[in-house]
Amino acid sequence: MQEKMKQLKETLATLADIGGALAILGWDQQTYMPSMGAESRGQQSGTLGRLAHEIGTSPDFGKLLDELKPYAASLDPDSDDARMIKFAIRDYEQATRVPAEFVVEQAEVTALANQACAEQRAKSDFAHFRPHLEKIIELTHRFIGFFPPADHPYDTLLDNFEPEMKTADVKAIFTALRPQQVELIKAIAGKSQVDDSFLHQPFDEQKQWDFGVEVITAFGYDWQRGRQDKSPHPFTNGSSINDVRITTRVAPDFLNSMLFGTMHETGHAMYGQGHGINLERTNLANGASLGVHESQSRMWENLVGRSLPFWQHFYPRLQKQFPQLKGVSLDKFYKGINKVQPSLIRVEADEATYNLHIMLRLEIEIAIIEGKLAVKDLPEAWNAKMQEYLGVTPPDDAKGVLQDIHWSWGLFGYFSTYALGNLISAQLWEKINQEIPDLPEQIRQGKFDALLAWLRTNIHVHGRKFMPQELVQKITGSKIDPAPYMHYLKKKYSEIYGL
Amino acid sequence: MQEKMKQLKETLATLADIGGALAILGWDQQTYMPSMGAESRGQQSGTLGRLAHEIGTSPDFGKLLDELKPYAASLDPDSDDARMIKFAIRDYEQATRVPAEFVVEQAEVTALANQACAEQRAKSDFAHFRPHLEKIIELTHRFIGFFPPADHPYDTLLDNFEPEMKTADVKAIFTALRPQQVELIKAIAGKSQVDDSFLHQPFDEQKQWDFGVEVITAFGYDWQRGRQDKSPHPFTNGSSINDVRITTRVAPDFLNSMLFGTMHETGHAMYGQGHGINLERTNLANGASLGVHESQSRMWENLVGRSLPFWQHFYPRLQKQFPQLKGVSLDKFYKGINKVQPSLIRVEADEATYNLHIMLRLEIEIAIIEGKLAVKDLPEAWNAKMQEYLGVTPPDDAKGVLQDIHWSWGLFGYFSTYALGNLISAQLWEKINQEIPDLPEQIRQGKFDALLAWLRTNIHVHGRKFMPQELVQKITGSKIDPAPYMHYLKKKYSEIYGL
Numbered sequence: 001m002q003e004k005m006k007q008l009k010e011t012l013a014t015l016a017d018i019g020g021a022l023a024i025l026g027w028d029q030q031t032y033m034p035s036m037g038a039e040s041r042g043q044q045s046g047t048l049g050r051l052a053h054e055i056g057t058s059p060d061f062g063k064l065l066d067e068l069k070p071y072a073a074s075l076d077p078d079s080d081d082a083r084m085i086k087f088a089i090r091d092y093e094q095a096t097r098v099p100a101e102f103v104v105e106q107a108e109v110t111a112l113a114n115q116a117c118a119e120q121r122a123k124s125d126f127a128h129f130r131p132h133l134e135k136i137i138e139l140t141h142r143f144i145g146f147f148p149p150a151d152h153p154y155d156t157l158l159d160n161f162e163p164e165m166k167t168a169d170v171k172a173i174f175t176a177l178r179p180q181q182v183e184l185i186k187a188i189a190g191k192s193q194v195d196d197s198f199l200h201q202p203f204d205e206q207k208q209w210d211f212g213v214e215v216i217t218a219f220g221y222d223w224q225r226g227r228q229d230k231s232p233h234p235f236t237n238g239s240s241i242n243d244v245r246i247t248t249r250v251a252p253d254f255l256n257s258m259l260f261g262t263m264h265e266t267g268h269a270m271y272g273q274g275h276g277i278n279l280e281r282t283n284l285a286n287g288a289s290l291g292v293h294e295s296q297s298r299m300w301e302n303l304v305g306r307s308l309p310f311w312q313h314f315y316p317r318l319q320k321q322f323p324q325l326k327g328v329s330l331d332k333f334y335k336g337i338n339k340v341q342p343s344l345i346r347v348e349a350d351e352a353t354y355n356l357h358i359m360l361r362l363e364i365e366i367a368i369i370e371g372k373l374a375v376k377d378l379p380e381a382w383n384a385k386m387q388e389y390l391g392v393t394p395p396d397d398a399k400g401v402l403q404d405i406h407w408s409w410g411l412f413g414y415f416s417t418y419a420l421g422n423l424i425s426a427q428l429w430e431k432i433n434q435e436i437p438d439l440p441e442q443i444r445q446g447k448f449d450a451l452l453a454w455l456r457t458n459i460h461v462h463g464r465k466f467m468p469q470e471l472v473q474k475i476t477g478s479k480i481d482p483a484p485y486m487h488y489l490k491k492k493y494s495e496i497y498g499l
Numbered sequence: 500m501q502e503k504m505k506q507l508k509e510t511l512a513t514l515a516d517i518g519g520a521l522a523i524l525g526w527d528q529q530t531y532m533p534s535m536g537a538e539s540r541g542q543q544s545g546t547l548g549r550l551a552h553e554i555g556t557s558p559d560f561g562k563l564l565d566e567l568k569p570y571a572a573s574l575d576p577d578s579d580d581a582r583m584i585k586f587a588i589r590d591y592e593q594a595t596r597v598p599a600e601f602v603v604e605q606a607e608v609t610a611l612a613n614q615a616c617a618e619q620r621a622k623s624d625f626a627h628f629r630p631h632l633e634k635i636i637e638l639t640h641r642f643i644g645f646f647p648p649a650d651h652p653y654d655t656l657l658d659n660f661e662p663e664m665k666t667a668d669v670k671a672i673f674t675a676l677r678p679q680q681v682e683l684i685k686a687i688a689g690k691s692q693v694d695d696s697f698l699h700q701p702f703d704e705q706k707q708w709d710f711g712v713e714v715i716t717a718f719g720y721d722w723q724r725g726r727q728d729k730s731p732h733p734f735t736n737g738s739s740i741n742d743v744r745i746t747t748r749v750a751p752d753f754l755n756s757m758l759f760g761t762m763h764e765t766g767h768a769m770y771g772q773g774h775g776i777n778l779e780r781t782n783l784a785n786g787a788s789l790g791v792h793e794s795q796s797r798m799w800e801n802l803v804g805r806s807l808p809f810w811q812h813f814y815p816r817l818q819k820q821f822p823q824l825k826g827v828s829l830d831k832f833y834k835g836i837n838k839v840q841p842s843l844i845r846v847e848a849d850e851a852t853y854n855l856h857i858m859l860r861l862e863i864e865i866a867i868i869e870g871k872l873a874v875k876d877l878p879e880a881w882n883a884k885m886q887e888y889l890g891v892t893p894p895d896d897a898k899g900v901l902q903d904i905h906w907s908w909g910l911f912g913y914f915s916t917y918a919l920g921n922l923i924s925a926q927l928w929e930k931i932n933q934e935i936p937d938l939p940e941q942i943r944q945g946k947f948d949a950l951l952a953w954l955r956t957n958i959h960v961h962g963r964k965f966m967p968q969e970l971v972q973k974i975t976g977s978k979i980d981p982a983p984y985m986h987y988l989k990k991k992y993s994e995i996y997g998l
Contacts, residue, residue: 014546017545018543018550021544028523036723036741037739040738041742044517048517048520051517225533229531239540239543242536
């Protein structure tokens, strides 16, 4: 069986190497590739993806996994080998259920839809995006049909991004959360509002960059195993545990883009840099899920980066870089970066309103999959929910239903992971603060090593070994729970707005 | 047969895509990769190389090529399809002759030898590099043994880099050339020497960079299909016809590194950018040989970039960037950049002495392959020939036999392509000047479009469709001929040194 295990590891290493090469091709495409290189790059990535798919779905590989199944059952279920086999079987079953022709058709449909989405958003023209979206939803239904029936058809979609997460569970979590968040922002709206105009003024771009570098170096981002570049849309890109890169965007007249974007991506990247090196070139050298990944980025961006202790340390440094902030007190700055303002665009939303944008999307996706909402009625449904949850109504579809790119890529089931990430981050934060009682004081001194070490030991090192709920339970003693996040929001905003 | 041709093109496209991906992995490794990423990158590149080898040597592919052979014979032999089949067969036969275990062994031996070469060069210690080189030469003999006997065993090596070139031909060319080059540099040595001290002074690095960009933009380098970055060793890297990148090195106190390095790489890159787009994703989207490639880089670097007309246009611009050159006349500058000085290091050699460095290496390689020279006697043989041809003797092996990295990579048969490139460049230059009689005047006006168009039409567009000798003959009416190069050198240096 050792020989078979060796064969498995060789195949997983081949797949990891192709994946790592694809990561670099993608990074290059978003950062340095010459403009005319796009077509060839698409072909190169397509070919590598096809080769990986062929290797990962080959009957020989399936036979090997069958033979390894009883061996896995004989091992400690938490051992690397057992988990490697478990996830290899999971990935193989998922990949072989979807016919190759379907994958090709989906790639073609989404490429067109993606282009249409960008074009119609520019014109705020939902009508011309509608047929693309209808086609994608038809494909999504067919995709669900390749899998055995679940409790809810949406479970199959969710499982792609948040393994083993059930629609009913997410709904239960969101149902508990929604009224509390709606109530909170109503309470905030009744108070005198925060001034954040000082964040919107010219800030030297190089100085912004340098400040971001200073912050994430202090966080513990490992520059020997990463780098930062600029790109229109910030992202994290891991080609191996020892090469996890980030990008950022520097706006010339708004501090937040670089500031919180850089911290956010660093949270993702330190997760990637923290996987146990024993997992390198296996199927476990990944995050547990998108939600758990987002918990890491949100923790560094919000629970650390938008906290008062953090700015008690860093604000004098920021003021030194930007004399235009000399007249802005720490208290005013802290309130400014935490201003709550119900708004139309998800990616610009503050902590108090963000999850409501997600809930709206989840409810719409479920209604579509259940056949209770037709694509033609989408804008109306969207706008009604925006008014209900956030008290605002999009003036047009560009600022409404057309704002996100996810659906045009066929990514149904993805959005909830953003909100789950927020919830997990607060749940972990509660636990971390129990175990490191002087963490706020450490942060006030610009020290993050104990925090990073805790995350490394409890989360990062495991890679993908545990299912998201399993991991959260293992660490905190309970499954994903919205209470800590709600508690965090209420406490923070009570202080800021005097609720 | 159309179906079989389609299958061939699909396989060639797959191989080209993997090659293009490997190119980007290599580019990234030399430019932006974080320091700790090297091990994973080696694994990723190794895996992609292995997959390409498996695809390119599969029995099914061999069978397809057998079936296509008669079809190729029925086509116009110069057609894309006929040439595609011809080169596919050539590559398949070469790749399948060498056993996979040998390739693995060679990779291991050369990786160690390469490291040893760098380490022992630092210590100028040939004795400790010797066992590595002996092992590599043993491998080289075994490599030759995989192929059918040729006129000369060295032919098999040469054929890897300069297809169908014979040892006897290269020897004949070099034998005609050597005494004339030796005589020329002796004549130059008897004249009063040129001052180039003004090239060795501080030059602002950003201004150097900008000047290089101005020059190669004027040459016609297509920035939409390429880019320039910095790297310790300048190189050209093509991942597709629409993505051919260069790198350069900027020395803070010596102008030539950036100046001529940038022009050199641009010559390579414009060749790559100039392949017919009909050849994209085939085995023909490459240069005809290393020698023909070098003819392009050397032409732009030397025949254009070290010419008087070029500097009649660009020198005022250079002086504007660098006021420290204000007191240096055009005549003095032109002579300075063309200073002849027999020296120890190949990569620093001037046009008059460069080929002698190559002849020395070729003679030593042939003697080794013929078994007439033992590795232990290499330093002595090297130094004797340096004295004979160039009148200088290395003070140590670091500045002698250990200076190049090629042998440690097992690249026997490679060096001649550098000298052949020089010869081809002058041979083409003679023809070009017949067909564009006012070319010097155009260059004096900073116009290069007619020159580039000529190269595109006559050379670039064909990619790898013709064998090097075939291509040179097709264009100039004769095979590779040292006379034009010798004529060019004598004329140029007679004027500069008043011979």
